[in-house]
Amino acid sequence: MLDTDFFRRWMAATAAAVGREADRLTELDAAIGDADHGSNMRRGFAAVDEVLEKEGPTAPGDVLTLAGRQLISTVGGASGPLYGTLLRRTGKALGDAQEVTADQLADALGAGVAAVAQLGGAQAGDKTMLDALLPAVEVLGTSFVEARDAALAGALATVPLRARKGRASYLGERSIGHQDPGAASAALLVGALAEASGTSGGGDA
Amino acid sequence: MSGEKQVGIVLVSHSGPVAKAVAELARGLAAGGATAPVAAAGGTSAGGLGTSAELIAEAARAVDGGAGIALLVDLGSAVLTVKSMLAEGGELPGGARLVDAPFVEGAVAALVTASAGGDLDAVEAAATDAYGYRKA
Numbered sequence: 001m002l003d004t005d006f007f008r009r010w011m012a013a014t015a016a017a018v019g020r021e022a023d024r025l026t027e028l029d030a031a032i033g034d035a036d037h038g039s040n041m042r043r044g045f046a047a048v049d050e051v052l053e054k055e056g057p058t059a060p061g062d063v064l065t066l067a068g069r070q071l072i073s074t075v076g077g078a079s080g081p082l083y084g085t086l087l088r089r090t091g092k093a094l095g096d097a098q099e100v101t102a103d104q105l106a107d108a109l110g111a112g113v114a115a116v117a118q119l120g121g122a123q124a125g126d127k128t129m130l131d132a133l134l135p136a137v138e139v140l141g142t143s144f145v146e147a148r149d150a151a152l153a154g155a156l157a158t159v160p161l162r163a164r165k166g167r168a169s170y171l172g173e174r175s176i177g178h179q180d181p182g183a184a185s186a187a188l189l190v191g192a193l194a195e196a197s198g199t200s201g202g203g204d205a
Numbered sequence: 206m207s208g209e210k211q212v213g214i215v216l217v218s219h220s221g222p223v224a225k226a227v228a229e230l231a232r233g234l235a236a237g238g239a240t241a242p243v244a245a246a247g248g249t250s251a252g253g254l255g256t257s258a259e260l261i262a263e264a265a266r267a268v269d270g271g272a273g274i275a276l277l278v279d280l281g282s283a284v285l286t287v288k289s290m291l292a293e294g295g296e297l298p299g300g301a302r303l304v305d306a307p308f309v310e311g312a313v314a315a316l317v318t319a320s321a322g323g324d325l326d327a328v329e330a331a332a333t334d335a336y337g338y339r340k341a
């Protein structure tokens with residue numbers, strides 16, 4: 001079972017990962033976007049850390065709802081409302097249960113991903129964060145490590161795609177050959193799940 | 206339609222100066238006299254390029270006269286931030302609505318209509334109609 005503490009660890013591991021990888025995310029964004037994804041994500045998740053520390057939510061759903069709201073109000077770029085909606089909607093789907101199963105989390109995250117797709121009007125193959133999230137959600141109930149690998153593979157698979165959403169879509173053909181920064185950060189979020197559950201160790205990737 | 210309660214307009218841009226200037230332009234073109242309330246919510250709270258949910262909520266409260274609020278947005282995070290705020294509920298005053306319109310032309314059309322006492326549907330229709338004006 002996954003308790004509130006697990007969800008706190010997930011958010012903390014995500015904050016650490018986007019902090020560690022901020023330069024890489026910004027470099028990816030510099031190629032096809034406006035070169036702020038790394039700093040936006042780092043600022044957003046640092047603010048999530050702070051608000052969770054300050055408010056001390058007591059249920060898994062509350063952790064994610066609070067985190068999502070914080071991202072929307074602090075990021076300032078498109079990743080704020082997109083990741084904010086993802087976490088907030090996932091948190092709402094978890095309700096006020098004190099503990100949830102991996103299957104329940106997979107279902108809830110599926111609802112969150114659907115909300116992101118609706119908000120941005122994107123679908124699989126548009127070279128967005130969905131290309132990492134959709135394959136991850138499919139296997140999340142089975143294993144967080146599999147989900148992490150699926151998200152990473154999905155992010156890498158955005159390289160040959162042509163962007164159809166966001167600023168990168170203005171580049172048309174020239175967006176081909178670059179990994180989507182949103183898919184890259186989404187893979188970090190999913191990877192942090194495996195880390196939070198202590199199953200990422202051992203260099204099995 | 207005595208102008209007692211007018212629809213408020215919020216202009217959300219990635220850039221503070223753009224939002225402000227478009228508000229000014231709309232006011233200047235709307236009428237000789239007083240216009241309906243219009244507020245700019247441009248850029249981040251720190252003054253950079255981007256979108257601030259806080260500034261948007263503030264602007265919406267400032268123009269809320271109880272007759273509804275039309276939010277016009279430029280692109281990207283401006284669109285997504287307003288949409289996600291509306292989806293949440295409670296972050297914007299009741300009667301706030303995202304209006305699908307070209308930013309500059311829509312702002313002028315919306316403010317003219319709101320200043321003339323049009324209701325939120327009329328304001329939205331006028332702003333959206335601005336898409337139909339071809340320039341070439």
